[in-house]
Amino acid sequence: MRSGAADAAPSATPVRRLRALSGLLPYVRPYRAQVFLALLLLLIAAATTLALPYAVKGLVDGGLVVARAGSDPGRSLVGRHFLLLFAGAAVLGLATAGRFYMMSWIGERVTADLRLAVYGHVLRQSPQFFETLRTGEVLSRLTADTTVIHHAVGSSLSMGMRNLVLFVGGLTMLLSSTPRLVLTVTGIVVLFVFPAVVIGRRVRRLSRAAQDRLADTSGLAGEMLHAIPVVQSYTREVEETARFAEANEQAFRTSMHRARTRSALTAFVIVGVFGSLLYGLYGGVQAVFAGEISAGELSQTALYVIVIAGSVGVLAEVWSDLLRASGASERLLELLAARSPVADPEQPVSLPGVSGGLRVSFADVSFAYPSRPAQPVLHGLCLTIAAGQTVALVGPSGAGKTTVFQLLQRFYDVDGGSLAIDGQDLRRLRLSDLRSHVAVVPQEAVIFSGSISDNIRYGRPAADEDEVRKAAQAAFVDEFAGQLPDRLRTFVGERGLRLSGGQRQRVAIARAILKDAPLLLLDEATSSLDAESERIVQQALDAAMAGRTTIVIAHRLATVQRADRIFVLDQGRVVEAGRHEELIKLGGLYARLAALQFVA
Incomplete structure (x- = not known):
């Protein structure tokens, strides 16, 4: 069961591998209303975030500049701008809190439903199923893998969608204000896409391997804990501890290999994109010196650059989390896809209740x-x-x-x-x-x-x-x-x-x-x-x-x-x-x- 998926993994692109997450849709679909509400709150929070830099531009150009000239209306205008910014912060806080709660609820609910579905499905399998898969590995998939999926659905996916909206919205706002700057930055960012995809494929493969090694340790521990009297009777505690230590160390090494590769992916994306945006911001400063844009427009550009850079950093983390969750989904969906060779017939006949025994x-x-x-x-x-x-x-x-x-x-x-x-x-x-x-x-x-x-x-x-x-x-x-x-x-x-x-x-x-x-x-x-x-x-x-x-x-x-x-x-x-x-x-x-x- 496990080897086939592992062998197939290297040939698939990260985007195709993420399709494993589509197997979770049947468990999300019953909660469409909650998902719609979470998306609505997400859009409100993202729109508010994108509106704040524009409000800062109005504060700088329409308030601070006038107030600096000694105008009383200018000072009053500054106060109104700050009230507007506070109102935006309040909306942002409430929408973010609501989104966090709804996505956490969806993550917990979907994970609980998935865990129940897998457990119920495994209970209906024939003993043949357990001849090739240890119960400890099944338990690992029910616990460790569902925890990974819960983190992805309840947190990472929400953060990813929010920051994707911020990234696209920030680029759009920049494009509307300083198009030449955005085109330059976009061209530089594209240069980093291909290396990031290659590293992402490696992270996905290592995530699956790390989860498999963790399942091996769980299977070994479960087997030994159920046989404690035999282990102790034959005084094999030291040897079994050493055997578990070896499996545990192998799981640690695989996990750290994944962590190093994931860290490299995160650093590569953040440095590359942030450097590109800083290059664009430098061009904006030069445009202010040349009188092509105002100080308020530069402030707006700087804030959008910060929003975009921050969203890219989060998206890099989310991408790694989703690749890991994809591996966990594959393992759980493998269990759900297993079909017992012993099943009810399509047109069963009844065995009547009898007294006196059966022939x-x-x-x-x-x-x-x-x-x-x-x-x-x-x-x-x-x-x-x-x-x-x-x-x-x-x-x-x-x-x-x-x-x-x-x-x-x-x-x-x-x-x-x-x-x-x-x-x-x-x-x-x-x-x-x-x-x-x-x-x-x-x-x-x-x-x-x-x-x-x-x-x-x-x-x-x-x-x-x-x-x-x-x-x-x-x-x-x-x-x-x-x-x-x-x-x-x-x-x-x-x-x-x-x-x-x-x-x-x-x-x-x-x-x-x-x-x-x-x-x-x-x-x-x-x-x-x-x-x-x-x-x-x-x-x-x-x-x-x-x-x-x-x-x-x-x-x-x-x-x-x-x-x-x-x-x-x-x-x-x-x-x-x-x-x-x-x-x-x-x-x-x-x-x-x-x-x-x-x-x-």
Whole structure:
């Protein structure tokens, strides 16, 4: 995702690269009224600024010169000119404050909408998306890149538009008063345009590189912080700190390279343009000496030169900011442009709410993970599970058991064959409809920051307190929660770190029980429990499995002996099927696995 955009960047001109900012228009368009008001205030402030030099000309020629001659009306005229200047300053102050507030509001609003859009879009991506992009990089784009865009939309863009108006307006006013001077200055300024464009292209490329390096450090930090117990257990703190320091230093070097180039661009533009304008102002002074213009016209010219020079300096800064924001926009729009290969069909069929479980059928299913297309996981898998049946999937690691669960939830689509529930191919079902019929208890229980009750209710947010309490009792969560100060309202910490592994597993089981889906998937659901807890929770699972189709993955064969049917998988195929006693008599793979475990 990232390399393609980076490779394409050098060949594009800065103006074409700024077109990436046009991708933000859908997020600005809903706030047209606010944008119009901000532009109106901007024009009022710019027009007032451009009018002040003209007012100064009137003060010098129509007031100070007359007053110097000893005329009382001249002194009165000076007072009126100063009142007029103060009124202009008041209008300028109010319009500038209003523009700043409106543009800040637009920047905050657009950034918040964009961040929400990217986050919601990422949540709908299939696991394939995260096989190639680390979550830390996604977080970097959601935070660092949106901050850059906020600065550009809420501040830089406003300043750029204001100073562009001042630049054009100042040149126009100069052209109307001293055209010969403006033509000379313009010719000199053009000489600086081409070098500035070349430097700008370099700034844009380095801005993208700096943001990518920052994303690398965020991805590395996120990965390590989620694995703190492992890092500390293997005493790898020093090595991981050194690895982060290297990535951090690389991000620093890239950012400083960008800063040096950006500084050179700013200095080049300011010195070049300001020098050109000073040359023009020198010509104006000579014109006063020659009697071609008045002192007031010279004052007006000097002020317009200052306005133009100041606007050019700001425009140079804004240009760099916009180039940087363009890189950030590209990265965020890349996320928004990502399309999950798993999506709702155009004409979905409904999966009716059923009681008694769902019928599941794998017919000659083949599958390989997109990140490893040359290594198929399933080879012509065929198995049928009757509605309400409890079956177990057993076999060595890598046999494809967990893949079966991922395909049943349609995290991926099969490469060949068909996978159907109640006779409906999964690809014809709406994703939300399919997954609402499935409850899962994974091997590693996922607990969110919040209370125990919040985590149980995650299975069915609309459930009332009584239903949550019954689910907690069924999974024996109340046994440990009853000893806590706030019981089910106890805060469990990030990723449930305040709970033991077995307690987290019970909460996950209670969540699945509360969901009450017709298809229940249990992936080593009791693997984190001690023998006594396993016996208790197994009773809860037995009750939860009643009246629904249940598929159990278990390496400990003692937990699957009562299954209605056991499918033995090896290298992506069903090699044996039957009840526990039947498979023992076959003397095949299941019998060998059972002998190893039970003898042990």
